[in-house]
Amino acid sequence: MEELQDNIQFQLTDELIEKVEFLVEEQSDKELKNLLNEFHYADIAEILDELDLDDAVYVIKLLDSDTTSDILIELDEDNREKVLQNLSVKEIAEEIEELDTDDAADIIAELPQERQEAVISQIEDEEHKAEIQELLTYDDNTAGSLMAKELVKVYETWTVAGCLRRIRGQAKEVTRVHSIYVVDKQEKLIGRLSLKDLIVAKSDQKIAEIAKDNVDYVHVNDDDEDVAKVMAKYDLEAIPVVDDTHTLLGRITIDDIVDVLKEEADKDYQLAAGITQDVEADDSIIELTRARLPWLFLGLVGGVGAFIIMFYFEDYLPEQALILFLFTPLIAAMAGNVGVQSSAIIVQGLANDDVKGSVNKRLIKEMLLAALNGVILSLFLFLFVWAWTQKFDLALAISVSLIAVIIVAGLIGTFVPLFLEKRGIDPAIATGPFITTSNDIFGIVIYLLIAKLILGI
Amino acid sequence: MEELQDNIQFQLTDELIEKVEFLVEEQSDKELKNLLNEFHYADIAEILDELDLDDAVYVIKLLDSDTTSDILIELDEDNREKVLQNLSVKEIAEEIEELDTDDAADIIAELPQERQEAVISQIEDEEHKAEIQELLTYDDNTAGSLMAKELVKVYETWTVAGCLRRIRGQAKEVTRVHSIYVVDKQEKLIGRLSLKDLIVAKSDQKIAEIAKDNVDYVHVNDDDEDVAKVMAKYDLEAIPVVDDTHTLLGRITIDDIVDVLKEEADKDYQLAAGITQDVEADDSIIELTRARLPWLFLGLVGGVGAFIIMFYFEDYLPEQALILFLFTPLIAAMAGNVGVQSSAIIVQGLANDDVKGSVNKRLIKEMLLAALNGVILSLFLFLFVWAWTQKFDLALAISVSLIAVIIVAGLIGTFVPLFLEKRGIDPAIATGPFITTSNDIFGIVIYLLIAKLILGI
Numbered sequence: 001m002e003e004l005q006d007n008i009q010f011q012l013t014d015e016l017i018e019k020v021e022f023l024v025e026e027q028s029d030k031e032l033k034n035l036l037n038e039f040h041y042a043d044i045a046e047i048l049d050e051l052d053l054d055d056a057v058y059v060i061k062l063l064d065s066d067t068t069s070d071i072l073i074e075l076d077e078d079n080r081e082k083v084l085q086n087l088s089v090k091e092i093a094e095e096i097e098e099l100d101t102d103d104a105a106d107i108i109a110e111l112p113q114e115r116q117e118a119v120i121s122q123i124e125d126e127e128h129k130a131e132i133q134e135l136l137t138y139d140d141n142t143a144g145s146l147m148a149k150e151l152v153k154v155y156e157t158w159t160v161a162g163c164l165r166r167i168r169g170q171a172k173e174v175t176r177v178h179s180i181y182v183v184d185k186q187e188k189l190i191g192r193l194s195l196k197d198l199i200v201a202k203s204d205q206k207i208a209e210i211a212k213d214n215v216d217y218v219h220v221n222d223d224d225e226d227v228a229k230v231m232a233k234y235d236l237e238a239i240p241v242v243d244d245t246h247t248l249l250g251r252i253t254i255d256d257i258v259d260v261l262k263e264e265a266d267k268d269y270q271l272a273a274g275i276t277q278d279v280e281a282d283d284s285i286i287e288l289t290r291a292r293l294p295w296l297f298l299g300l301v302g303g304v305g306a307f308i309i310m311f312y313f314e315d316y317l318p319e320q321a322l323i324l325f326l327f328t329p330l331i332a333a334m335a336g337n338v339g340v341q342s343s344a345i346i347v348q349g350l351a352n353d354d355v356k357g358s359v360n361k362r363l364i365k366e367m368l369l370a371a372l373n374g375v376i377l378s379l380f381l382f383l384f385v386w387a388w389t390q391k392f393d394l395a396l397a398i399s400v401s402l403i404a405v406i407i408v409a410g411l412i413g414t415f416v417p418l419f420l421e422k423r424g425i426d427p428a429i430a431t432g433p434f435i436t437t438s439n440d441i442f443g444i445v446i447y448l449l450i451a452k453l454i455l456g457i
Numbered sequence: 458m459e460e461l462q463d464n465i466q467f468q469l470t471d472e473l474i475e476k477v478e479f480l481v482e483e484q485s486d487k488e489l490k491n492l493l494n495e496f497h498y499a500d501i502a503e504i505l506d507e508l509d510l511d512d513a514v515y516v517i518k519l520l521d522s523d524t525t526s527d528i529l530i531e532l533d534e535d536n537r538e539k540v541l542q543n544l545s546v547k548e549i550a551e552e553i554e555e556l557d558t559d560d561a562a563d564i565i566a567e568l569p570q571e572r573q574e575a576v577i578s579q580i581e582d583e584e585h586k587a588e589i590q591e592l593l594t595y596d597d598n599t600a601g602s603l604m605a606k607e608l609v610k611v612y613e614t615w616t617v618a619g620c621l622r623r624i625r626g627q628a629k630e631v632t633r634v635h636s637i638y639v640v641d642k643q644e645k646l647i648g649r650l651s652l653k654d655l656i657v658a659k660s661d662q663k664i665a666e667i668a669k670d671n672v673d674y675v676h677v678n679d680d681d682e683d684v685a686k687v688m689a690k691y692d693l694e695a696i697p698v699v700d701d702t703h704t705l706l707g708r709i710t711i712d713d714i715v716d717v718l719k720e721e722a723d724k725d726y727q728l729a730a731g732i733t734q735d736v737e738a739d740d741s742i743i744e745l746t747r748a749r750l751p752w753l754f755l756g757l758v759g760g761v762g763a764f765i766i767m768f769y770f771e772d773y774l775p776e777q778a779l780i781l782f783l784f785t786p787l788i789a790a791m792a793g794n795v796g797v798q799s800s801a802i803i804v805q806g807l808a809n810d811d812v813k814g815s816v817n818k819r820l821i822k823e824m825l826l827a828a829l830n831g832v833i834l835s836l837f838l839f840l841f842v843w844a845w846t847q848k849f850d851l852a853l854a855i856s857v858s859l860i861a862v863i864i865v866a867g868l869i870g871t872f873v874p875l876f877l878e879k880r881g882i883d884p885a886i887a888t889g890p891f892i893t894t895s896n897d898i899f900g901i902v903i904y905l906l907i908a909k910l911i912l913g914i
Contacts, residue, residue: 042690168657176694177653195652196634200625232719233499235712237633237694254711255692258718262689265722266805272729273801273888274794281806281819285826292798293830296863299794300834303787304841310783325782326767329789330760333897336793337731337756337890341749344730348723349738362738369742373750377757384761406753431730433794440790 010043017050024055029062041067045074053079057086069098072107078283081110089115093122101128102148102256105135135250143227144220146260147241147250152180154207156190161203178238181248182211189240189248191215217242220249227252228260229353267428268351272344274299274433295433302437306332306444313448323389324451327398328444334377334402335409335443336436342366342413343431350421351428359418363411370410374403393455401450405443412439467500474507481512486519498524502531510536514543526555529564535740538567546572550579558585559605559713562592592707600684601677603717604698604707609637611664613647618660635695638705639668646697646705648672674699677706684709685717686810724885725808729801731756731890752890759894763789763901770905780846781908784855785901791834791859792866792900793893799823799870800888807878808885816875820868827867831860850912858907862900869896 023032036044048056060068096104108116123129131149138144154163182191191211201210217240218227237254274295349355382399413435417427480489493501505513517525553561565573580586588606595601611620639648648668658667674697675684694711731752806812839856870892874884
């Protein structure tokens with residue numbers, strides 16, 4: 001059971017990487033093969049991600065293309081791009097031959113235009129080539145861009161026995177059978193059945209008799225996130241893809257959906273933190289700066305705005321009231337925190353489709369929620385300011401305006417994402433710096449206005 | 458194809474809900490059944506989530522237990538709890554009979570202790586009962602808590618033909634076969650094969666000949682998030698679960714893993730926004746307050762801290778330098794934003810297992826990154842302050858300290874999550890208010906100190 005434990009407990013150690021680097025250095029190909037063949041291709045990909053480009057390419061060229069094709073898929077996108085640049089059109093085509101159509105299309109799509117055609121022209125299997133070319137025609141983030149052409153298809157008129165005989169052929173090239181899709185003479189999807197149904201059925205039964213006709217499906221142009229939601233909601237492990245005429249085009253399997261869900265979650269998480277999507281901790285400083293600086297600049301502009309507001313207020317405030325300014329960071333922080341909390345919960349609710357009912361209901365609920373939190377927090381602040389400054393009216397002014405600030409911040413945080421969603425803009429951008437910055441400014445204005453009012457300055 | 462379109466395009470409309478409410482009101486059971494039977498159980502669950510408790514219970518009692526058991530699983534946890542309170546022990550037991558062992562155990566685990574035993578004692582199928590009782594013994598968030606006992610198991614000594622004959626029996630009670638697991642006489646997991654392999658194989662071959670021995674598996678006590686990572690990494694749709702002796706105990710399917718991944722992502726996202734995990738937009742104001750108020754209080758304490766710091770600095774600053782205070786919200790905001798950015802990317806990297814290499818390398822990289830961002834931003838701030846105040850030294854003081862603040866904020870944001878991870882604490886708590894608040898304070902201190910230094914006050 002050793003290998004199993006390797007699989008499950010694989011740890012990428014520096015020793016292992018050094019050993020691989022050494023074997024590459026020594027060009028002791030046999031040992032290298034023996035070492036790496038112990039590992040799952042996903043693990044080998046992790047190793048290659050840590051190697052220098054030359055070493056990685058050396059390993060790719062060394063191993064058999066049925067392994068390396070799988071490794072390529074698992075490589076970090078940046079590394080894969082570099083590796084592919086170091087492979088000849090012929091070599092890439094050989095990898096492509098080994099891959100399922102969806103993975104093959106993904107890899108080819110990453111190549112520069114002129115190389116794409118060169119590689120495709122090198123694919124020997126004409127059917128495989130045609131299928132890949134079809135997949136390349138579908139837009140990103142659609143069901144078509146996720147689906148594979150590999151599937152097991154039977155005609156309603158076949159018998160169970162004939163079906164079993166025939167799908168032996170089809171099944172060979174399909175990694176996982178999942179459902180068997182039933183089509184009519186026009187290749188239109190009309191039902192499904194599982195291998196289990198087939199095995200349990202009598203061999204002389206007609207497919208039409210045992211097929212289930214309630215087959216879920218998606219349209220080739222459906223949004224990939226919607227496909228993910230449907231498959232997750234209905235616990236589907238594969239879903240067929242059809243066109244306007246219900247012709248069966250391909251199928252999407254759950255492993256691709258797991259990736260979509262993870263990407264979506266990562267994107268929202270990064271936006272909430274003020275990072276424009278699609279960077280990793282290991283990206284270059286320039287890439288990370290490109291992702292982070294715009295949001296920081298937004299914050300800077302907001303801060304400058306806050307300064308200008310306070311600057312003008314200062315003229316109207318007498319000396320003794322300047323203490324108000326010492327609380328502006330607190331006010332701004334609270335406005336920002338409340339805004340992020342309320343926007344985040346709405347953004348997540350929208351992502352999970354569990355935000356229903358009217359916008360007004362949401363706003364009223366958030367107002368009550370913010371008011372409740374605001375009152376509790378303001379009570380503490382009131383007591384502190386009163387005890388510290390011995391000025392009742394000042395303590396009152398600051399704590400009352402904190403309540404107002406928290407309520408407004410909560411409402412902005414709730415309204416903005418709902419508004420963006422209605423406008424068809426990704427509400428996730430409404431969390432993080434966007435909300436904190438706008439709330440900083442609103443908060444400080446409201447704070448100073450109310451304080452001024454109460455202090456009767 | 459009508460029903461398919463309902464499935465895929467199901468929209469929860471007010472009309473539909475009102476119609477259901479009306480039919481319940483009228484007690485026109487036949488129409489109600491006909492209406493609901495059109496929908497997938499996951500859709501019916503969405504409808505029930507919108508109904509009053511009484512109406513929901515009425516529908517549950519009306520429909521057949523093979524449907525309602527699936528509906529129960531899909532209901533919002535809060536609603537399910539309420540519904541179960543309104544079902545008799547006998548009724549719950551009937552639902553349990555219909556469910557796979559993993560779902561059955563999850564539902565029973567949600568019941569109060571005394572009801573648990575009452576329900577279990579009512580389960581008629583003795584094997585089902587025993588399996589559920591076994592599953593209830595495993596800790597939350599372990600492989601054991603995710604696995605189901607339903608699986609297809611064959612002995613290495615069987616022939617393909619005998620195997621097919623025998624698994625017809627087992628397969629009936631298994632919703633999805635996925636892999637067939639091969640065990641030896643001691644029930645120890647020694648390999649796997651797919652239904653496809655079985656169908657493609659010759660009927661007189663021995664299982665031992667065609668079985669694959671490189672079967673991934675997890676230990677019953679493995680952490681559920683690790684199981685999710687393994688299944689996602691190796692694109693597994695089901696994985697067997699074994700104990701210390703490699704005895705096959707059960708299996709985990711990908712649909713449960715999708716839920717684990719979503720929950721984990723939601724939790725991190727909420728923590729980043731300063732919301733203690735496990736609330737939804739539709740939870741009560743009290744629940745939401747409990748999840749949000751502690752973080753806001755943290756922010757309040759931080760703000761008070763900032764006030765105290767500024768208060769004491771004020772004594773040392775001459776009139777003309779009070780303008781420094783007008784920039785504290787800007788400084789605090791920048792410190793917070795940078796901190797959240799750098800911590801979020803580390804937290805996400807840790808979650809996705811792609812943060813490798815030494816802590817020092819990370820800190821140095823983040824320092825360079827923050828310095829780069831800081832210089833660019835400070836340049837703008839310098840020009841603004843200089844133009845606005847006509848004071849070169851003031852502009853210099855403020856913008857230089859901004860660079861320092863951004864660097865420190867970036868380092869704190871990078872170090873804290875790495876530190877927490879090493880200590881075995883969920884680094885996700887290090888994002889959001891925790892980082893913004895601590896960075897507000899550090900930021901303001903650094904800012905005022907450096908400004909004081911440069912201004913030579």
